Amino acid sequence: MTLPTTPEGWAIHLSKLIKAFHAAHGLNRFPIKVAPIATEYSRQVFPESPITLVEGLALSEKFEGMLMPAPDGSGEWGIIYNKAITSKGRINFTLAHELGHYLLHRTLSPDGIRCTGRDMANWKSEFGQTEAQANTFASYLLMPLDDFREQVKGEDVSMDLMFHLADRYAVSLTAAILKWLQITNKRAMIVVAHDGFIDWSWSSDRLIKSGIFYRARQQTTALPERSLAGLRDASIDNLTGTVHPAGIWPGDEEVREMTLISQKNESSLSLLVYPDDAPDRRFAGAGDCDEPREWDTYDQFRWRG
Ligand SMILES: [Zn+2]
Numbered sequence: 001m002t003l004p005t006t007p008e009g010w011a012i013h014l015s016k017l018i019k020a021f022h023a024a025h026g027l028n029r030f031p032i033k034v035a036p037i038a039t040e041y042s043r044q045v046f047p048e049s050p051i052t053l054v055e056g057l058a059l060s061e062k063f064e065g066m067l068m069p070a071p072d073g074s075g076e077w078g079i080i081y082n083k084a085i086t087s088k089g090r091i092n093f094t095l096a097h098e099l100g101h102y103l104l105h106r107t108l109s110p111d112g113i114r115c116t117g118r119d120m121a122n123w124k125s126e127f128g129q130t131e132a133q134a135n136t137f138a139s140y141l142l143m144p145l146d147d148f149r150e151q152v153k154g155e156d157v158s159m160d161l162m163f164h165l166a167d168r169y170a171v172s173l174t175a176a177i178l179k180w181l182q183i184t185n186k187r188a189m190i191v192v193a194h195d196g197f198i199d200w201s202w203s204s205d206r207l208i209k210s211g212i213f214y215r216a217r218q219q220t221t222a223l224p225e226r227s228l229a230g231l232r233d234a235s236i237d238n239l240t241g242t243v244h245p246a247g248i249w250p251g252d253e254e255v256r257e258m259t260l261i262s263q264k265n266e267s268s269l270s271l272l273v274y275p276d277d278a279p280d281r282r283f284a285g286a287g288d289c290d291e292p293r294e295w296d297t298y299d300q301f302r303w304r305g
Helices: 007-024 034-045 088-105 129-142 145-152 159-169 173-183 205-209
Strands: 051-057 063-069 077-082 113-116 188-194 197-203 242-244 255-262 267-273
Touching (some): 007 088, 007 129, 034 077, 034 088, 145 159, 173 188, 173 197, 197 205
Antiparallel strands (some): 188 197, 242 255
16 A cells, blocks of 8 residues: 655545544544554554654643654654643644654654644744644644535634534644634634734635735734724623724725633734625725735744744
């Protein structure tokens, strides 16, 4: 049997095995249980270099996880996550990310790979290509497209739906929203902010094509003052959200904003949904009728600081 070579290929290959196994035993395959898959699959397919350890260890704060060869030179591998992390979704994503490194990169990196939170946020970049690949693998393994599409089909876009997806796949709310943004036909964007400033954002393809996104900047960008994320008003039902008139968020259109506000660490996560159809830009004045530029995806997605 020829084994896959791409992140998507590996995830689809494993997904098929997982789906068949669970169907044969009448089990629910979600959320995907990464640890037993990693040990079982590697034992059967790569008996000279199996994963024999998956566990949490006390790592330095900046590391989410690592893929490490056994120090005794036996050829065995271990997947480690930072046990200071308590979010089930983050742990699950980290395990899948490290399994991605094992399948795709272990022969390139025989000394192992250590991954920071920044690596986990890296989805497309010529630098850190391996990190983007591990993330793509994790996203496809934990949230297979067939099931993901089934879950969102005909559903209204809401934070409830995003929480449902995060719960079903045991991933973070951010990972679920990013996945949704990658497959949706809607014009939508996630904006994550901290201390009143935008950390990063990500627009769906259709929204980028209408020219609406935050570019990664060296200087900081403040949240719009009259946005829900900017107001941080606990008396408002921020999760249900509101429809803003044009001029609050980028683009000359009304925007529906749903925001999760964390009082604990002054952060916020907004899901912005624009009208399905962009205003007809041909009549919007000279200069607006240019073809959409080729945007580097990394351009719109960068951690601040
Ligand atoms: Zn990594």
